[in-house]
Amino acid sequence: MSQWPDRRILDLLGIELPILQAPMAGATGSAMAIAVGAAGGLGALPCAMLTAAQIAEEIEAFRAACPGRPLNLNFFCHQPPLPDAERDARWKQALKPYYSELGADFEAPTPVSNRAPFDEQSCQLVERLRPEVVSFHFGLPAPQLLQRVKATGAKVLSSATTVAEAVWLERHGCDAIIAMGYEAGGHRGMFLSEEITSQIGTFALVPQIADAVKVPVIAAGGIGDHRGLVAALALGASAVQIGTAYLFCPEAKVSAAHRHALDTAPASETALTNLFTGRPARGIINRVMRELGPMSELAPRFPLAGGALMPLRAITDPQGNSDFSNLWSGQALRLGRHLPAGELTQDIADKALQQIGR
Template identity: 75%
Template sequence: MSSWPDTRILDLLGIELPIIQAPMAGATTAAMVIAANQAGALGSMPAAALSVEQLREALTSIRQAGSQPLNVNFFCHQPPEADAARDRRWKELLEPYYRELGADFDAPTPVSNRAPFNEAACQVVEAFRPEVVSFHFGLPEKSLLDRVKASGAKVLSSATTVEEAIWLEQHGCDAIIAMGLEAGGHRGMFLSDDLNTQIGLFALVPQIVDAVSVPVIAAGGIGDARGIVAAFALGASAVQIGTAYLFTPEATVSASHRHALRHAQASETALTNLFTGRPARGIVNRVMRELGPINPKAPAFPLAGGALMPLKAKDESGFSNLWSGQALRLGRETSAYELTRSLAEQALAKLG
């Protein structure tokens, strides 16, 4: 395919289509990455929920399947300080659910964890040399980032504000992912924790395009060819798409999550900190309705999810995260390969 109005991302990353399959921890599989790669997009493997051994295994299978450019995504959060009092208050808030569902309230609370980019992760990058390394929640410390760049990788990171985009460019990003408020999963915000000042994609993209000199990738609320065309009209050089890939058979989502994706209305997503401690967009379920989607008692990221695990085991749909962006009703069930190709073909047809 050719005739894209902006080829900067294609040239920068060495890909055929200006589409990035979003790295969705817990849902993205090596099979999804391989399918997106083979269709001409940039497949993205999330690392935050994987052990080093699991990440190595996934990257080995992806590399064996082809030589297309690959993106590996990491979180850059700072592990929280221990706060036993806050943990206790959070679990006490959940106690009525434990009693109702017959979960053992007195048992040790399971540990909910997400690994930030560190020395071990950097060694994996140096061993596999992915063409692209992307980050969420900012960037890692300079010594690690320098090693990533020395491996030959192009560096991307998410910006939820113009200020974050400028900061990322100043600190070495080769392209910026403009993450609109519509996007599913964790907000990439890192310079501020004020959700009230977060920006929708239509307003965010052109302002970031005007503020930085590197290419901009639009993410959030893009689920079909119309969204891709709109992103280019706003000045983006590519799009990152997540929720649409959750409908593919390559996605590992639970039966309750898949049911919610199929049946939830477009207005039934909300930002919540209940499941991890950081704001993330998902489909509204019982615990979000009853405790409020944002609750100040939730422990710091990523610890909030631990106390919910026993409840999730009893009632998955009511107490697990059902990540989704606002464009979920645009999703359709097809393979990751066919989704990627059809999005590109339909977008090109609309671009004329």
């Protein structure tokens, strides 16, 4: 299509529509990426919770279904935390009443909740499989690893939640920057600061980042339909990244309880919480968030906080009870529609073009 007012992302990534599917770990896989990619957007595979063999299998499925289409592999760039037995113990003690209520074994060893950061093995995988796009969350990997990624020809994206982060990412080699507003669901991409009050909304963030960097900007957060795409383009973005809206699609791998929460929660019932992983992430408010408060100084560092919740989830999840499960969602959840992902992608693009052409 030639009607888009800003073709920089289209040309950079080799896509037809300025729509990127957010790589939501645990909630999306090759089926979602295939649907979005076939429609002309950029499909993504979240890799932080997958083994190398699983990643290779997912890529193979995508390439078989979408030959010639670009694919985004997404990785986390966090530093694994140092052991802190005292903090772990305090956190588990805070959860003890729930163990007693549900009959979970409090004395049993605490399971380990893990997310793999981008490392030597990940880099070798990228060098072997050569995805067209590699995106990062929580900054960028070590310079020597990043240079090896770029040497494969992959375009590099990463998320910025402040102007300072965007400038840093451009200086360190990003080909485009995802401007992640406060409205966005899932983990905040913040990496230069842990101060949550530094976070601002998408439509305040996008034009400031667009003014501060020369590379293309991708708007993310609170965008669920064509109106968000049109507004983002007007504010200086070249494209949008959409997450929560895709969770309503049949290709999403979310639990029945998560789907029910997405269908019924008011838009005002999301909050940033660190209870489930140790990093701020936006989700639908549930029992544990209400009773402990969504942000707790007791929660262990990312990604360890979820370990002590696992025995509780093992009991409640099979019952369709989401009291102790993360229900990631952005603030635009009430814009969600039950459409196949490819149809949703095309509908957003078509209606945006109609509005731009008026």
